[in-house]
Amino acid sequence: MAATTTATTPDETLFERAAGGLHIGGIPAGRLAERVGSTPFFAYDRALITRRVAAVRAALPADVHLSYAVKANPMPAVLHHLAGLVDGFDVASGGELRHALDTPVSADRISFAGPGKSTAELRQAVAAGVTVELESATELARVRELADDLGRPARLALRVNPDFALKGAGMRMGGGPQQFGVDAERVPELVAEITAAGLDLLGFHVFAGSQNLRADSIREAQTATVELLLRLADTLPGPLRYLNLGGGFGIPYATRDTPLDLPGVGTHLADLLATRIRPRHPAARVALELGRYLVGEAGVYLTRVVDRKESRGTTFLVVDGGLHHQLAASGNFGQVIRRNYPVAVAHRAAGPTADAPSETVTVVGCLCTPLDLLGDRVELPRAEIGDLIAVFQAGAYGRTASPSAFLGHPEPVEVLV
């Protein structure tokens, strides 16, 4: 495994570090751990999520709808909190759809994307009245059949695999050959088929990639997406009603990551709306869907030191959590090069002290595999057995993207504070 040494400066995370250490939702981490009753656990800070959504709203043009991509963090309490803040949800499975429908968000503000939707999931979606974002011609055929069967029209949008790729994305999901969406050049043909069948196509969706920290490449992708979708909108028999421009806004994970220039993205989008979209499609619902950016920095994974050992010059802190709960922090969730996520000793999060000077340690999880690495040679104030370690940036693709059955440990608890 490629290992790089990156000194961790926990000051970059959004959580409050009072003299007593790390606070989550105003509660000291140690007391929160007692309240939760066991470690390890994930804690999500309600106020940080609220603040982030407000920042996005402030930066984006007012008539852009903000949708939350549930797969980033599907915890029901998080969804309920976000239901009052965003305009809609994007789901990617029948299970996520059920959770989304449990919230006050109305069905016509829920979109269902994803390749390989099963017939049962498509039935759920049509019965619920959510927007199905079609990913292929065969999916269209299946939706047609079961909409007939249910005696209910399907709300349809077409996910387009663009003819360009998003630069700078940590994970690319558009351009070139893809399992996602319909290739742009084949869209006119499919639109004709949908029209001939008397079905109602609301509009289009492009999601080109995830974890992008570069405002310039997001701007470039949004321009290209708008131009492509405006061209495709000309093939529709009626007015364009829905234009989902995707998202993919990234968050900083390592010290040298620069946070995204959000206003720089927002002003460009306002310009695109004013000059390109609104003149032709005044009433279309223009949406962005964000997952990681809304919740990623609002979560922390808390795990307790169960052993402290020296081995040939390296000090290891062995904790009771690990990659089975927080795979991404171990560097095994699509990363090319492993970089440390920010970590801290929770009650010493304000930094080292005379009785707890800084030391270089390697924080490993409790799984019997060398992949279970949470902090490789990080600088931390001295920690003892029983101390809580905080792994930051754990609010998105944490528990939900981790192999929790691996090695048979209990599931982690999640709390929204």
Ligand SMILES: *Cc1c(COP(=O)(O)O)cnc(C)c1O
């Ligand atoms: C995963 C996903 C998202 C969210 O991506 P983030 O990088 O977390 O913002 C949005 N839309 C679709 C279709 C997705 O599959």
